[in-house]
Structure formats: C-alpha cells, structure tokens
Amino acid sequence: MRRSRLAFASAATVAVLGPLLWLWQDSLMPDTYSLTDMGYADYGGGPGGSSAHGGHAAHSGTARDVTQLAADAKRPADVAVTMVARKQRFRLPSGRDFDGYTLNGASPGPTVSAVEGQLVEVRLVNESVPGGITLHWHGVDVPNAADGVAGVTQDAVGVGEQFTYRFVADQTGTFWYHSHQMSHEQVRGGLLGALVVTPASGAGKRVDVVALSHLYRGVRTINGYEGDVRVEAPPGARARVRVINTEYGVMQTWVSGVPFRLAAVDGTELNGPAPVRDTAVAVAAGGRTDLEVTMPADGSPVRVHLGGPTGVVLGSKSYDLPPLPRPAATLDPLTYGTPARLAFDPAAPNRRFNYDIGRRPGFLDGVPGLWWTINGGLYPDVPMFHVREGDVVRMRVSNHSGEAHPMHLHGHHAVVLSRDGVPATGSPWWVDSLEVGSGETYEIAFVADNPGLWMDHCHNLPHASEGLTAHLMYEGVTTPFTVGGPAGNVPE
Structure with a gap:
C-alpha cells in the first residue's frame, strides 16, 4: 500500500513538474544567436521570398548584409561630431550630482543640428562605459548600417573602441538619439541627446x-x-x-x-x-x-x-x-488638422500583419514570471515580419495586456488609419512612436522603402527587455552580428 502511494505521488509530481521543466528548458536562449534565427516567419499573406527565415543564405547574388546598407562612403560629411562616452559621476546643469553616463562630459549629450540634405557623421568613442555602447537615431529613417542596434546592425562599441555613423538628414524635424545596448539601463542613466534637422529652404524667422x-x-x-x-x-x-x-x-x-x-x-x-x-x-x-x-x-x-x-x-x-x-x-491627432492625399494606397496592401500584445505567465530565458506576449507567444516565439522592398504594408496593432505600450518601429514612419475602428479624418498622422493603450487597436500603414533588419518594439524599454520585441525583415537581407557573443551584444 505504501509503495502504491509513493508511486502515485511520484507520478503526480512528474505530471505536474514535467511540463514545467519542458517549458523552462524550451525557453532557454543560447549564449550566442542571430535574431534571424528567432521566432517564426510571418509573410503577411505575401510571397515567401528568395531567402529562408532562420538566417540561411539567400539565393546566390541576391543577399546583402546590413553593413552594405550605408550612406555613400565617398561623400564628405557636412556635419561632423565626435562623442566620447564615459561612465562617471557628473553634475547636471541644474547643479545636482548624478552617477550615470555622459557624452562629451555631459548628459544630455550635445544636440546634433543639421540642415535637410546634409550628411551627418558622428564618431562614437567609448572611453569607459562597461559592457559597450551604441547610438540609435530615434525617428530618423537612417540606412540600416547606421541604426545602432547591438547584435543586429553592429557590435556594441567596447571600452577603447569607436564606431562611426553616417547618414543623410533627408527628413526635417525633431528627433533624438540614445544607446541601444542594454538600453533600459543606459538610456535611463543618461546616454541620450537631441537631433534637429531644419528645412533647406529655411524655417523663417522664429x-x-x-x-x-x-x-x-x-x-x-x-x-x-x-x-x-x-x-x-x-x-x-x-x-x-x-x-x-x-x-x-x-x-x-x-x-x-x-x-x-x-x-x-x-x-x-x-x-x-x-x-x-x-x-x-x-x-x-x-x-x-x-x-x-x-x-x-x-x-x-x-x-x-x-x-x-x-x-x-x-x-x-x-x-x-x-x-x-x-x-x-x-487634443486628438486622429481628427486634428486637414486631410491630405497619401502617396500610396493603404487600402491595397501587399502585406497584412497582426501585432497583438498580451500577457501571460511563463518562462523567459528560464526565468518564471508574468511576461508580455506577441500574437500569443512568449519571446522568442514571436513573428518575424517579412517584406519585399516597395511593399505597401498594413499592420493591426492591438493591446490586451492590461498596460499601455508605446510602440516604436525602426527605420520607418507609419500613418495611422484608424483607432478602435474609427477612421482618421484629420491631417495624415505619421508616427514612429505610437502609444497603444490597454484595450485599444490601431490600424497603421507604411511603405517598405528602407531595406534592412529593423526592430519593432515597445519603447517602455524595460518592457522590451521583458520580451515585447519583434522585427521587420526585408527579403535578401542578412546580418553578420549576433546577440551575445564576444562583443556581449544586449540590444535591450
């Protein structure tokens, strides 16, 4: 009788713990991996393309890696800036001392100012930031090689190393830059600054x-x-x-x-x-x-x-x-301003994607918790959105997670078509950072006109580090960089 009870208890323990152990094991991430190996391919109803998901090489002669997607190397810079990054105790302009990170001895770092059409060149030197650093040009649709995402478009810049970013400032407006290596820590600690691009025609006296x-x-x-x-x-x-x-x-x-x-x-x-x-x-x-x-x-x-x-x-x-x-x-941007014709037809997209944000218990890289999900899956079981250059893309972003999420797509601006089924009636509302409240659904659209491998993540940066990250991948584009590895790349 005692043996029967023991056998029954053992079987019950295995029945309960077995699936948990399998889920734990399945969630573990390798020490080094390519982002292109993660998740599953989502073609949005379009063709599968000439390169397989999972980092495999494209057909001969068609592949480009992200380092080739760069500004003209022969063109001289119109705006040249050197930024030296340090981990140090510094004094804010207000007079308060703070332990964090600086660029050229201050935080925020220097404002980068350019005129539309100028080529901007920023040389980043890491003097003393442990774990490495990058610079991401938030809201600027730079060529992919200059996007500044560790493990995706470059290796993190280690202590004593440097990296040069080059891009043409062909968008006017207000932007900013920040680190995209351990971003949830380094941005909070002060590795950031402003970028302003003014019109070539002049903005008038103001x-x-x-x-x-x-x-x-x-x-x-x-x-x-x-x-x-x-x-x-x-x-x-x-x-x-x-x-x-x-x-x-x-x-x-x-x-x-x-x-x-x-x-x-x-x-x-x-x-x-x-x-x-x-x-x-x-x-x-x-x-x-x-x-x-x-x-x-x-x-x-x-x-x-x-x-x-x-x-x-x-x-x-x-x-x-x-x-x-x-x-x-x-003010509601959905109805503010005057309508204007778009340069493409969002009613006839080549791809349609869903980005459904939720939350559920599970394991993230072996750690139990209540984690964010994308289309029901915990990272890395999330979609890799595949596109071809020139595609018109329509995306439905919905949030059922119980918290708001500011969603940020790198390398592109998207126009808001509707919120909760209500069509936009004002000025075209173009965004790269869209606040999606809990219970809200947005329809957005954009043209895939900037080849590369691009993050599409929550800009509440701790949320990104907790799994709320997907990617947009162009046909025929590969990356030689990996998360982890000798460079210790940790994009979030």
Whole structure:
C-alpha cells in the first residue's frame, strides 16, 4: 500500500513538474544567436521570398548584409561630431550630482543640428562605459548600417573602441538619439541627446527651442535643468518648442497664456493645424511634439508645461507666469488638422500583419514570471515580419495586456488609419512612436522603402527587455552580428 502511494505521488509530481521543466528548458536562449534565427516567419499573406527565415543564405547574388546598407562612403560629411562616452559621476546643469553616463562630459549629450540634405557623421568613442555602447537615431529613417542596434546592425562599441555613423538628414524635424545596448539601463542613466534637422529652404524667422525631458532618479529635467527653462522671445515672435519625451510613459504638455498649434508629430509636419487653447497634447514615450505659439504683442510671457508645473517659459519683459493645471481636454491627432492625399494606397496592401500584445505567465530565458506576449507567444516565439522592398504594408496593432505600450518601429514612419475602428479624418498622422493603450487597436500603414533588419518594439524599454520585441525583415537581407557573443551584444 505504501509503495502504491509513493508511486502515485511520484507520478503526480512528474505530471505536474514535467511540463514545467519542458517549458523552462524550451525557453532557454543560447549564449550566442542571430535574431534571424528567432521566432517564426510571418509573410503577411505575401510571397515567401528568395531567402529562408532562420538566417540561411539567400539565393546566390541576391543577399546583402546590413553593413552594405550605408550612406555613400565617398561623400564628405557636412556635419561632423565626435562623442566620447564615459561612465562617471557628473553634475547636471541644474547643479545636482548624478552617477550615470555622459557624452562629451555631459548628459544630455550635445544636440546634433543639421540642415535637410546634409550628411551627418558622428564618431562614437567609448572611453569607459562597461559592457559597450551604441547610438540609435530615434525617428530618423537612417540606412540600416547606421541604426545602432547591438547584435543586429553592429557590435556594441567596447571600452577603447569607436564606431562611426553616417547618414543623410533627408527628413526635417525633431528627433533624438540614445544607446541601444542594454538600453533600459543606459538610456535611463543618461546616454541620450537631441537631433534637429531644419528645412533647406529655411524655417523663417522664429524662436526655436529644444525641450528634452528626462528623469534622473525620478527628478524631471528639461535639457538637464530642474525647474523652468527661460528663453528670450520678443513680442509678436513666432516660437517653436520641440518637446522630446525620453521617458517610458506618456507625458502631457500644454500651453498657458496663448493659443498654440500642434505643428508636428514625430518629426513630420501636420497639414493645416488650427490654433487651439486650454488643451493638452499627449506625447508618447520616445515621441516628439512640436508646439508653435505667437508671442503676445504686449510682451506677456508664455509657459509650455512639460509633464507638470515646470516647463519652458518664453518671454522678454518678464518670465513671471505661474503654472496652470493640466487642461481637462486632450487634443486628438486622429481628427486634428486637414486631410491630405497619401502617396500610396493603404487600402491595397501587399502585406497584412497582426501585432497583438498580451500577457501571460511563463518562462523567459528560464526565468518564471508574468511576461508580455506577441500574437500569443512568449519571446522568442514571436513573428518575424517579412517584406519585399516597395511593399505597401498594413499592420493591426492591438493591446490586451492590461498596460499601455508605446510602440516604436525602426527605420520607418507609419500613418495611422484608424483607432478602435474609427477612421482618421484629420491631417495624415505619421508616427514612429505610437502609444497603444490597454484595450485599444490601431490600424497603421507604411511603405517598405528602407531595406534592412529593423526592430519593432515597445519603447517602455524595460518592457522590451521583458520580451515585447519583434522585427521587420526585408527579403535578401542578412546580418553578420549576433546577440551575445564576444562583443556581449544586449540590444535591450
């Protein structure tokens, strides 16, 4: 009888623990692997292409690796910058000391400024950042070799090493850059900065202000300063405030004192933006919002709030303007501005993809927890979205995870077609960082016009490190880089 009970208990233990052990074993990632070996191929209803998923070589003569997808090596740089990265204790412009990372001895790093059409060259030197570093040009549709993702488009730049990024700044607007090696740690620690590209034709006479918001140990700063940033703006002047949200959640911004226009989102100008007032604008994590105001003729100051009582105060005679509470109304880009014709037809796509975000218990690289899922699968059992150059792509992004996710597609901008089945009726709303709230569904579309291997992930960066990452892969493109390996590549 005792033997029967023991046998029964043993069988029950095996029945319970056996599947768990199998799931644990199945979740373990190799020490070194290619992103092209992960997950499963999703062709979105289009042709399978000439190269197999899983990192196998394409048919002879058709393969290009990501290092070949680069700017003209013979063209001289118009804008040349050297950035030296260090791990160190530094002093913010506000005077507070902080242990983190710097570029050229400061955080945020230097603002990179270019004129449309110029070739930008940035030489990154790692003086003392352990574990390596990269620079990703967030929102800029750079050639794939310059995308700055460790283990995908390059190896992490180790201590004593350097890497040069080259790209033509053919998009005007507000962008930023940050590390994409251990990004959830290094971005929070200060490895970031702003990038602004102005039109070749000139933007006219106006006051132009970069307002990069970042939290250092929970302290909100604007361009590294705590409290208000004061900017000279004469009466009657037109001012553009370029709001950059480097944090992991939505940041509300609003203007007190005068009406304003939402001039641009994620580096793309809106069509026919009308003046509004007593209205907030939601800026997604990683997203950018350009607000334009006309200064009062009597010299009164104007405050642009960034996430709270502090912000940018524009003025001339005085900067004495008390903060106002956040307005109850929030501007909806789905209906704001004037419609305009698109250069492609999103109603006739070559590929249709689903990106369904959920959450469930399981193992991620052997660690038990409640993890994010994509189309029901835990990483690495997630889709690799395959496209051909020139494809019109339509993607349905839905979120049933219980938390909001700011979704960021590298190398492309997508136009929002609808939210929860309601069609967009305003200006074309182009995004590279889209806040998808829990329970929301967006339809977006884009043209696959930038060959490469591109991340499509949540820009709440800890979420990306917890499995909320997929990739867009072009036919015939390969990569020689691997996650892990001698370079210790850890993109998230």
